[in-house]
Amino acid sequence: MSYETVIGLEVHLQLKTATKAFCGCSTTFGRKPNSQTCPVCLGFPGSMPVLNEEAFLFAVKVALALNCKIQDLIKFDRKNYYYPDLPKNFQISQYDMPLSYSGFLDIFGRDNTKKRIEIKRVHLEEDAGKLIHQGCDNSSLVDFNRSGMPLLEIVTEPDIDSPQDAYAYLIKLKSILEYLKVSDCDMEKGSLRCDANISVRKSGERNLGTKVELKNMNTFKGVRVALEYEVKRQISLVESKENVAQETRLWDAQKEVTISMRSKEEAEDYRYFPEPDLVPFVVDKSVIEKIRQSLPELPEAKSLRLVKEFGISEYDAGVLTSQQELADYFEACAKLYPDRKVIANWMMGDIMSQLNLRNISINELRLFPDGLAGLLKMVDTGIISGKMAKSVLAEAIETGFGPEELVKKKALSQISDAAKIEEIMKVVLEREAKTVKDYKLGKKTAFTFLVGQIMKETKGRANPAIVNELLKKRLEQ
Numbered sequence: 001m002s003y004e005t006v007i008g009l010e011v012h013l014q015l016k017t018a019t020k021a022f023c024g025c026s027t028t029f030g031r032k033p034n035s036q037t038c039p040v041c042l043g044f045p046g047s048m049p050v051l052n053e054e055a056f057l058f059a060v061k062v063a064l065a066l067n068c069k070i071q072d073l074i075k076f077d078r079k080n081y082y083y084p085d086l087p088k089n090f091q092i093s094q095y096d097m098p099l100s101y102s103g104f105l106d107i108f109g110r111d112n113t114k115k116r117i118e119i120k121r122v123h124l125e126e127d128a129g130k131l132i133h134q135g136c137d138n139s140s141l142v143d144f145n146r147s148g149m150p151l152l153e154i155v156t157e158p159d160i161d162s163p164q165d166a167y168a169y170l171i172k173l174k175s176i177l178e179y180l181k182v183s184d185c186d187m188e189k190g191s192l193r194c195d196a197n198i199s200v201r202k203s204g205e206r207n208l209g210t211k212v213e214l215k216n217m218n219t220f221k222g223v224r225v226a227l228e229y230e231v232k233r234q235i236s237l238v239e240s241k242e243n244v245a246q247e248t249r250l251w252d253a254q255k256e257v258t259i260s261m262r263s264k265e266e267a268e269d270y271r272y273f274p275e276p277d278l279v280p281f282v283v284d285k286s287v288i289e290k291i292r293q294s295l296p297e298l299p300e301a302k303s304l305r306l307v308k309e310f311g312i313s314e315y316d317a318g319v320l321t322s323q324q325e326l327a328d329y330f331e332a333c334a335k336l337y338p339d340r341k342v343i344a345n346w347m348m349g350d351i352m353s354q355l356n357l358r359n360i361s362i363n364e365l366r367l368f369p370d371g372l373a374g375l376l377k378m379v380d381t382g383i384i385s386g387k388m389a390k391s392v393l394a395e396a397i398e399t400g401f402g403p404e405e406l407v408k409k410k411a412l413s414q415i416s417d418a419a420k421i422e423e424i425m426k427v428v429l430e431r432e433a434k435t436v437k438d439y440k441l442g443k444k445t446a447f448t449f450l451v452g453q454i455m456k457e458t459k460g461r462a463n464p465a466i467v468n469e470l471l472k473k474r475l476e477q
């Protein structure tokens with residue numbers, strides 16, 4: 001029996017506005033608990049929320065970038081439930097008239113084909129406070145600094161057919177959100193969170209299976225692995241003719257298993273009703289158009305342009321446009337150095353591995369585009385070899401000195417002076433008289449060995465092309 005996997009993702013994104021969604025409190029992360037609160041975000045009776053314009057504009061930006069339609073009449077609703085981190089006993093959210101709906105995001109799916117993931121809605125809501133389970137005597141503490149922070153909820157249709165595609169969607173989504181500069185998109189700090197809904201069904205079956213909601217994954221890889229685990233768990237239940245319970249399960253990253261948290265059998269009833277303190281509103285089309293015009297060039301468009309303008313491969317362009325800063329770096333280099341494929345290779349090879357090694361972003365790299373261009377030019381003109389360039393690059397990043405400066409300072413430059421190479425060659429050939437004899441008797445591989453010996457003698461600094469040429473001349477005498 002073969003099965004299909006059905007996944008729908010809900011991403012919560014904290015917007016990096018200066019103040020909270022419905023009051024003037026600061027959103028700065030990491031301040032003293034409960035120092036950024038007021039009657040509105042503490043839910044005092046009689047306090048009145050006012051929508052933060054910046055939060056609204058950020059939300060529209062995201063909605064448009066995800067190809068969503070903006071609702072003609074936008075309304076906020078109260079989602080009622082009781083929890084100690086929710087002082088009002090309701091969350092201001094959006095129910096039947098959300099900010100936006102019917103968008104999509106294109107990804108490269110698991111078989112490397114383009115797939116369109118439908119986005120159901122992007123709506124604006126507020127965050128709850130944060131419980132800290134570190135009080136004395138088994139008590140818990142609550143920090144309301146997060147209460148009322150603006151959150152976007154980005155919900156896909158049950159449209160994703162594998163954990164790999166869910167992962168590809170999240171990577172692509174994060175890349176777009178970073179381009180828009182509306183959030184830190186930092187899963188570790190909780191500014192980006194993902195709940196994953198998953199069900200399985202027999203191939204060909206039209207109805208969706210019972211879904212399980214997975215929470216508590218704090219990396220994208222965690223989401224993927226949790227989903228992979230859950231696919232297996234659900235299929236084995238179905239195989240043994242047991243029911244999949246509709247429930248919320250938590251991912252335990254240490255044990256790599258999902259654990260039942262709460263049953264969702266009784267559909268939650270949040271008693272949504274319109275938020276009476278925020279009137280429904282219409283957004284002028286011209287405002288929307290202005291925001292649309294202000295969107296930056298997004299990764300996909302940028303990638304197409306880089307392929308067309310600079311002749312790099314689609315794959316390379318995809319990697320280089322995954323972050324706007326990487327693409328900017330590439331374009332700055334492309335202005336200074338003509339062979340763009342070479343730039344792409346260096347960026348995706350040595351530079352990226354240096355970034356990973358040091359756990360830094362390209363903005364923090366102490367080798368600037370003019371430095372890289374200078375380095376590549378020194379290779380072209382034979383001042384240094386490609387191999388030397390690699391170590392110069394690493395040293396430039398380590399020390400912050402420019403590559404040209406480093407090469408000059410260390411007299412690293414390649415030996416291209418024929419007389420000097422002849423001199424070294426003479427010494428090597430005398431020492432390797434036997435190999436020379438072998439070569440003359442027809443052992444062609446001896447040639448490479450001799451080149452290697454000369455390179456070794458010069459610590460890799462001899463220009464290999466000249467060594468080859470001179471050695472050939474000498475052995476054929």
Ligand code: ADP
Binds near residue numbers: 156198
């Ligand atoms: P809820 O009211 O439980 O939040 P929604 O309809 O809002 O349900 O859907 C929440 C998420 O679950 C969406 O991303 C949706 O695509 C996904 N989803 C809904 N049904 C299924 C299913 N049977 N299998 C997998 N995902 C599903």
Ligand code: MG
Binds near residue numbers: 010
């Ligand atoms: Mg939901």
Ligand code: ZN
Binds near residue numbers: 024036038039041148
């Ligand atoms: Zn407040």
